[in-house]
Amino acid sequence: xxxAQLKPLPATIICYNAGVKLAxxxxxxxxxxxxxxxxxxxxxxxxxxxxxxxxxxxxxxxRISNMYDILETMAGAARLVRP
Numbered sequence: 743x744x745x746a747q748l749k750p751l752p753a754t755i756i757c758y759n760a761g762v763k764l765a766x767x768x769x770x771x772x773x774x775x776x777x778x779x780x781x782x783x784x785x786x787x788x789x790x791x792x793x794x795x796x797x798x799x800x801x802x803x804x805r806i807s808n809m810y811d812i813l814e815t816m817a818g819a820a821r822l823v824r825p
Contacts, residue, residue, distance in 0.1 A: 746774045751783050754819070756812050757804065758788035761825070766800040775803035786812055 745752070755778065757765050764771050765787050779785050785804030792798055792806060816822060 746777050746781075751778065751781055752823075754784040754786060754815055755804070756786045756788075756815065758791050758809075758812060760791075760795070762787050762791045762795060762797060762801075765803040766797055767802040768800075769802075772802055779803060784815075786815065788812060 745755075755775070763769065765775060765785065766772070769775070775785055786807040787801055787804040789806040789808055792801060
C-alpha cells in the first residue's frame with residue numbers, strides 16, 4: 743500500500759517472473775495497482791511470464807507487454823528500484 747502513497751509516483755511499474763501474479767484478479771495488491779494505473783502509472787506485465795503461469799485470463803491490472811518493451815523502458819529510466 744505504500745507505493746500508492748509515494749510522491750512523486752513512479753512513471754512505470756514492471757511485473758515479470760512471479761511478479762505477474764500481483765496483477766491478477768484475486769491479488770491482495772490489485773486495488774493499489776488499479777489506483778496507480780488511474781493516476782497515470784504505466785504498469786507493464788510480462789506476457790511470456792503470464793503465459794508460463796497460465797494467467798492470461800486473470801490479469802486485471804496493467805497491460806500485457808513483452809521483454810523488448812520492458813528492457814527498453816528499464817534502459818531509458820533515470821532510476822530503477824529492483825527487487
